[in-house]
Amino acid sequence: EAGVTQxxxxxxxxxxxxxxxxxxxxxxxxxxxxxxxxxxKEIKFLLHFVKESKQDxxxxxxxxxxxxxxGGTYSTLKVQPAELEDxxxxxxxxxxxxxxxxxxxxxxxxxxx
Amino acid sequence: GQNIDQPxxxxxxxxxxVQINCTxxxxxxxxxxxxxxxxxxxxxxxxxxVLDGLEEKGRFSSFxxxxxxxxxxxxxxLQMKDSASYLCAVPDSNYQLIWGAGTKLIIKP
Numbered sequence: 001e002a003g004v005t006q007x008x009x010x011x012x013x014x015x016x017x018x019x020x021x022x023x024x025x026x027x028x029x030x031x032x033x034x035x036x037x038x039x040x041k042e043i044k045f046l047l048h049f050v051k052e053s054k055q056d057x058x059x060x061x062x063x064x065x066x067x068x069x070x071g072g073t074y075s076t077l078k079v080q081p082a083e084l085e086d087x088x089x090x091x092x093x094x095x096x097x098x099x100x101x102x103x104x105x106x107x108x109x110x111x112x113x
Numbered sequence: 114g115q116n117i118d119q120p121x122x123x124x125x126x127x128x129x130x131v132q133i134n135c136t137x138x139x140x141x142x143x144x145x146x147x148x149x150x151x152x153x154x155x156x157x158x159x160x161x162x163v164l165d166g167l168e169e170k171g172r173f174s175s176f177x178x179x180x181x182x183x184x185x186x187x188x189x190x191l192q193m194k195d196s197a198s199y200l201c202a203v204p205d206s207n208y209q210l211i212w213g214a215g216t217k218l219i220i221k222p
Contacts, residue, residue: 042214045209048207056207058209099143101161107155
């Protein structure tokens with residue numbers, strides 16, 4: 001069984017540019033989560049999809065961040081326009097049930113210059 | 114609000130035993146997770162405790178005391194590959210994980 005995959009693994013962009021991160025959850029997992037870890041800080045929850053619906057997006061920093069999960073399969077997280085403070089590692093995770101443990105992807109390392 | 118505290122860094126010797134503590138303050142309780150994260154890799158699930166007591170899983174065990182808001186991860190017969198960050202996480206009322214900052218465990222020969 002394939003695990004959670006994320007693309008790209010690394011992204012270096014300039015302030016003001018747009019970046020789109022992709023996450024492919026484990027097949028059959030309705031629950032998909034986005035997290036971010038800024039250097040030196042703890043992992044922070046961004047949002048939670050159940051199938052194609054946003055269950056909880058209380059962790060999204062601001063309206064420069066847009067997450068979608070059309071069709072309830074893969075998800076994208078777009079940052080537009082990117083700011084310096086958006087740099088960090090963006091993790092995606094999925095689970096069969098929200099009460100169960102989550103399987104994490106390898107993360108996308110975003111650096112905004 | 115919710116708060117999770119764990120030591121920033123610990124050092125132990127190969128073959129020894131180490132205990133990583135985690136204290137938490139939550140409104141309601143939906144269990145506590147421990148994850149392991151090697152540098153540059155994804156967090157991987159280690160354990161989940163929802164009842165008081167010790168859960169043993171091979172060389173790793175996890176303990177929970179709900180009344181004290183306290184958990185620990187016990188690693189026995191340490192191996193060099195156990196060098197990693199160990200993350201304590203508690204789900205909130207919506208089952209969204211609230212994370213501790215992680216404990217970096219350094220294993221020395």
